[in-house]
Amino acid sequence: xxxxxxxxxxxxxxxxxxxxxxxxxxxxxxxxxxxxxxxxxxxxxxxxxxxxxxxxxxxxxxxxxxxxxxxxxxxxxxxxxxxxxxxxxxxxxxxxxxxxxxxxxxxxxxxxxxxxxxxxxxxxxxxxxxxxxxxxxxxxxxxxxxxxxxxxxxxxxxxxxxxxxxxxxxxxxxxxxxxxxxxxxxxxxxxxxxxxxxxxxxxxxxxxxxxxxxxxxxxxxxxxxxxxxxxxxxxxxxxxxxxxxxxxxxxxxxxxxxxxxxxxxxxxxxxxxxxxxxxxxxxxxxxxxxxxxxxxxxxxxxxxxxxxxxxxxxxxxxxxxxxxxxxxxxxxxxxxxxxxxxxxxxxxxxxxxxxxxxxxxxxxxxxxxxxxxxxxxxxxxxxxx
Amino acid sequence: xxxxxxxxxxxxxxxxxxxxxxxxxxxxxxxxxxxxxxxxxxxxxxxxxxxxxxxxxxxxxxxxxxxxxxxxxxxxxxxxxxxxxxxxxxxxxxxxxxxxxxxxxxxxxxxxxxxxxxxxxxxxxxxxxxxxxxxxxxxxxxxxxxxxxxxxxxxxxxxxxxxxxxxxxxxxxxxxxxxxxxxxxxxxxxxxxxxxxxxxxxxxxxxxxxxxxxxxxxxxxxxxxxxxxxxxxxxxxxxxxxxxxxxxxxxxxxxxxxxxxxxxxxxxxxxxxxxxxxxxxxxxxxxxxxxxxxxxxxxxxxxxxxxxxxxxxxxxxxxxxxxxxxxxxxxxxxxxxxxxxxxxxxxxxxxxxxxxxxxxxxxxxxxxxxxxxxx
Ligand SMILES: Cc1cc2nc3c(=O)[nH]c(=O)nc-3n(C[C@H](O)[C@H](O)[C@H](O)COP(=O)(O)OP(=O)(O)OC[C@H]3O[C@@H](n4cnc5c(N)ncnc54)[C@H](O)[C@@H]3O)c2cc1C
Ligand SMILES: Cc1cc2nc3c(=O)[nH]c(=O)nc-3n(C[C@H](O)[C@H](O)[C@H](O)COP(=O)(O)OP(=O)(O)OC[C@H]3O[C@@H](n4cnc5c(N)ncnc54)[C@H](O)[C@@H]3O)c2cc1C
Numbered sequence: 001x002x003x004x005x006x007x008x009x010x011x012x013x014x015x016x017x018x019x020x021x022x023x024x025x026x027x028x029x030x031x032x033x034x035x036x037x038x039x040x041x042x043x044x045x046x047x048x049x050x051x052x053x054x055x056x057x058x059x060x061x062x063x064x065x066x067x068x069x070x071x072x073x074x075x076x077x078x079x080x081x082x083x084x085x086x087x088x089x090x091x092x093x094x095x096x097x098x099x100x101x102x103x104x105x106x107x108x109x110x111x112x113x114x115x116x117x118x119x120x121x122x123x124x125x126x127x128x129x130x131x132x133x134x135x136x137x138x139x140x141x142x143x144x145x146x147x148x149x150x151x152x153x154x155x156x157x158x159x160x161x162x163x164x165x166x167x168x169x170x171x172x173x174x175x176x177x178x179x180x181x182x183x184x185x186x187x188x189x190x191x192x193x194x195x196x197x198x199x200x201x202x203x204x205x206x207x208x209x210x211x212x213x214x215x216x217x218x219x220x221x222x223x224x225x226x227x228x229x230x231x232x233x234x235x236x237x238x239x240x241x242x243x244x245x246x247x248x249x250x251x252x253x254x255x256x257x258x259x260x261x262x263x264x265x266x267x268x269x270x271x272x273x274x275x276x277x278x279x280x281x282x283x284x285x286x287x288x289x290x291x292x293x294x295x296x297x298x299x300x301x302x303x304x305x306x307x308x309x310x311x312x313x314x315x316x317x318x319x320x321x322x323x324x325x326x327x328x329x330x331x332x333x334x335x336x337x338x339x340x341x342x343x344x345x346x347x348x349x350x351x352x353x354x355x356x357x358x359x360x361x362x363x364x365x366x367x368x369x370x371x372x373x374x375x376x377x378x379x380x381x382x383x384x385x
Numbered sequence: 386x387x388x389x390x391x392x393x394x395x396x397x398x399x400x401x402x403x404x405x406x407x408x409x410x411x412x413x414x415x416x417x418x419x420x421x422x423x424x425x426x427x428x429x430x431x432x433x434x435x436x437x438x439x440x441x442x443x444x445x446x447x448x449x450x451x452x453x454x455x456x457x458x459x460x461x462x463x464x465x466x467x468x469x470x471x472x473x474x475x476x477x478x479x480x481x482x483x484x485x486x487x488x489x490x491x492x493x494x495x496x497x498x499x500x501x502x503x504x505x506x507x508x509x510x511x512x513x514x515x516x517x518x519x520x521x522x523x524x525x526x527x528x529x530x531x532x533x534x535x536x537x538x539x540x541x542x543x544x545x546x547x548x549x550x551x552x553x554x555x556x557x558x559x560x561x562x563x564x565x566x567x568x569x570x571x572x573x574x575x576x577x578x579x580x581x582x583x584x585x586x587x588x589x590x591x592x593x594x595x596x597x598x599x600x601x602x603x604x605x606x607x608x609x610x611x612x613x614x615x616x617x618x619x620x621x622x623x624x625x626x627x628x629x630x631x632x633x634x635x636x637x638x639x640x641x642x643x644x645x646x647x648x649x650x651x652x653x654x655x656x657x658x659x660x661x662x663x664x665x666x667x668x669x670x671x672x673x674x675x676x677x678x679x680x681x682x683x684x685x686x687x688x689x690x691x692x693x694x695x696x697x698x699x700x701x702x703x704x705x706x707x708x709x710x711x712x713x714x715x716x717x718x719x720x721x722x723x724x725x726x727x728x729x730x731x732x733x734x735x736x737x738x739x740x741x742x743x744x745x746x747x748x749x750x751x752x753x754x755x756x757x758x759x760x
Contacts, residue, residue: 139721141651164722208725209717209732274514276749335513336539336743339584352585352739359717359735360725367721369661 007077011084018053020046024089029350030357033095036125038172054093055124061099063303064107069120075303097166098122098129100251102175102193105244109191109232118193130196131248132162132176132218133241139164140370142177143186143238147220149178156180156192156230158200158223164364168203168216171196175244181235191237194225210356211341211349248365249312250302253295253319265326269333277332284322284329291322310378313371320361321368327355389456396453397460399437401467407433408470410730417471418587424545425589426471428501434472435501443482443622448495450482455622455684459629463677466633467640469730469737471588473504473542479626481505484550484619490569490606494548506546507619508537508593515746517552517616518560522595524553524568531555531605533568533576533598541744543591544581547572550619551595556610565612569604570595586736621687621694623745624702628680631705631741635673635712638734642666642716649721662719669708669715676701676708696758703751706742713738 023046027033032043034051042048054060057071063078064070073081103122106115121127138144147160158178168174173195181188196203200223203216232240265284272278298315301307330351331338338355340346362368376382389397407413407430417425434440443458444450451457458479465474477498484507485491497503509517522535533553543549549570557564570577576598579591607615643666646657656662683701686694713735717724724731742748 134722137650139651141653144651207727209727209735211727274749274753276752280749331739332747332749335515335747336510336590337513339539339586339590339740339743340582341585341587342583349585352736355739356585356732356735359714360722362718363721363725367718369659372661 004076004080008080008084011081012087014057015084015088015090018050019085019088019090020050022046023050023091023093025091026089027091028347029354032091034091034093034125035128035167035170036094036096037128037170038126039170040125040128050091051093051125058123060094060096060125061103061123064103064119064123068107068115069123075300078303094125096122096125096128097131097171097175098127101131101244101248102129104247105175105191105240106231108243109240113228114193114231127172128167128170130165130168130171130174130218132165132168132174134164135161136163140367142241143189145177145179145189147176147178149180149190149192149225151180151234152224155227156190156225158192158194158220158225160220162218162220164206164215165203165218166215166364168196168218169205174201174218175231177237177241180237186238188235189237189241190234191231191240192225193229193231194223198223198225200224208357209359210353212353212357245366246309246312249316249371252361252365253312253315253317265329269330272333277329281329281333284325287322288326291318295319308379310374313366313374314379316365317362317368317371317375320358323361324358327358331355389460393457393460396457397464400439400461400464403433403437404464404468404470408465408468408472410469410733414469414471414587414733423581423589424542425583425587426473426542426545430470431472431504432501434474435499439474440478440501441495441499443479444495444499445486448486448491449499450495454688455625456681456688458622458626459632459680459684462626462629463633463636466630466635466737466741467637469634469637469733473506473545475623475626475630476507476541476546477503477505480507480619480623481548481550483622484567484606484615485569486618488606488615489603494569497547503548504542504546505548505550506540506543506591507550507552507623508540508543509552509616509620509745510539511535511537513538515743515750517613517620518562520552520554520565521559522551522553524555524566524600526555527599530599530601531566531568533570533595533600535595537593537595538590539743540591540593542589543593544579544589549593550606551593552612552616555612562613564610565616566609567606567612567615568600569606570598570600574598574600584740586733586740588737588740617695620745621698624751625680625683625687625698627741627744628676628683628698628701628705631702631709631738632673632677632680634734634738634741635669635676635705635709638709638712638716638731638738639666639669639673641731641734642712642719645720656719665715666719669712672708672711676705679704696755699751699754699758702746703748703755706748706751709738710742710748 034047058069059071062071062073062081066072135145149156149158176192178190178192179188180190200221202219205213205216207213265281334351338351341349438451441450442453446452494503524531524533551568551570553566554564555566576596578594581589581591584590649656680701683697686697716731717735720731723729
């Protein structure tokens, strides 16, 4: 325990010395997130410095091995770091699909060479990744994907189309599911990594109901991918894909509880002069605080390797339904003010646009229906589910 | 519940085919939204509605209208909701008309409304929530008229209206029903500032600032200090109309979703074959039928002058709001990723529902009123 106390004290003073004051304020919107990557335009020097110092220390990925650019911290130390960051209101230094999705999959399935090549870049925020899973005909039925990769000796030749690729137009590299065999549905899928600047890759933005355009249709026309960029075995990419999806779900389930979650919703809404709304908010707080306890427990279980592999589905389902409810309540509390779409007063329609964005929570990363199906089948072992 | 008469059915059919042709999302909502129209609706359509007699639907025959009632109004509103057709029908032809019926101001504005040339708005809310009793905007006697000062918000079509019915306080204090007076304020009144605000569903609702706006005594609608009565009538018409529009929004969204369930394949099946979606679709069907029945009941009681109309109009708005919210949420969810795109129409239903829910009081407000009135 004494060691941990020392670690806490050292962490506190390091954060105190290194976290810029501007990075200790709550994020105002999704736009405040730091994504890193080759083409990222930092909002401020402070934002850049915060990502850099944390990346150099390996604290963007505190529990990854130091050999791959991580912090090499134990689960207990990682938890202390999280607590100390929260205590000073430090922003997340780097939001990244590399950290939350690809990294864990590489740690488990990557070759030593792939880990050395890709993980440190992810930790330092140098390469921004996007996820090439869904296709027009393969959404919930992800294994129905058609994008083809032909074996051409030293490389694969990739042809096909992806859809809903978040930030594809801003990403440097893509982790992508492709079909290498048509003999079996799940057994013919492979997992490839490649540069979005490769010849034959193009993207077309899709506008969302929130008025933003964070994702794209992505097209591959004779894209050459070197063979050493295949992760895991050929035709066995489904295992990698599922493992990664577990981490994606974990990440999404945590979204509703981002910075400032210690405050209850009621406090952030101010005075509520409506008895029914007040009651709903109180009931929501019960659910949110209980879910926060579950999240903490779940993360401890995960780190200890004790979580059921289908548990992220339960967490994703519960967390995202909760987040949608949170935004329904924010809209109800805001009344007609919360309906304004463009005015300065409404900060460009922050409330309604965020409310609309949360409606995707129960769709992206596998829909709520699909998560419940997974729980019924793999945890409850219900027949035919 | 009584069934519709032949005339009512004809009106519903006529409106349905007219709006399915002229009031479509592509021709109206998307067009006005994407061209950045300052009104958020088309005057051409308003004129066409006048030619069909719809704009004067609720105006008494002796004043030049069709003299129809709340039931007919809900039939039209449901079709407007189904097509998400932007128009001043609710605020002008139902709410303002109800307030102006049998008044001198009515004589002045009805011909324009009947002709589809006049747009009217009503200004009640002063904060982000509907609290008609809390009205504080002050109307002081001055000369042989009044001087109005204060602010209003969520005034639907406020920036396009030729006349705005402003609810003000001539006596008493905020919280009291007595002492309210309704004024018909022309758009160009000196001292009236109108900020045109775009809402999430691309409709427009103004914020008003009145600084010593001088109004003649004959601009009073009804009687001085007794404005709560015409306001109450107008709000009943407004919330019943909005409830019917919400039913239409729910019906339109669910029709679009059912269609999709019968087309989209995943796992080698039509997604409509998954029982989990079937049950939810079936549940929603029942909820929409119930919300529609509640709305028609409220309208029927209003038409009969039955005293239970008040409670039932609150029930209708609350139930229709909840059901419509369920319908649009299920709609987007069952469409999956495509439902989140601007290109697909289902999301437009979600935005319209949110605005309609807040208009003239949200689900919580009306549920609270039901609780009070049935206690
Ligand atoms: C904001 C957002 C970001 C996204 N980002 C990415 C990304 O970066 N990369 C990527 O690859 N993908 C991404 N996606 C895609 C996402 O993973 C898919 O949209 C999702 O898996 C659903 O697929 P679908 O859209 O084809 O819907 P469908 O699979 O067509 O589903 C339609 C409806 O049917 C239901 N349904 C389908 N199958 C079943 C079943 N067996 N039982 C019961 N109900 C069923 C669904 O739950 C849904 O309600 C994103 C999506 C969104 C909305
Ligand atoms: C008070 C009472 C009066 C009755 N009166 C009559 C009568 O007059 N005439 C008559 O013929 N029968 C009558 N029944 C019997 C009744 O029709 C059956 O109990 C009922 O159909 C359910 O069948 P079960 O009990 O075999 O349950 P099961 O069919 O075994 O169902 C068990 C559970 O599984 C669910 N379930 C079953 N199939 C599905 C499915 N496809 N999808 C989703 N969930 C499913 C059920 O909803 C239930 O929760 C009566 C029952 C009761 C309790």
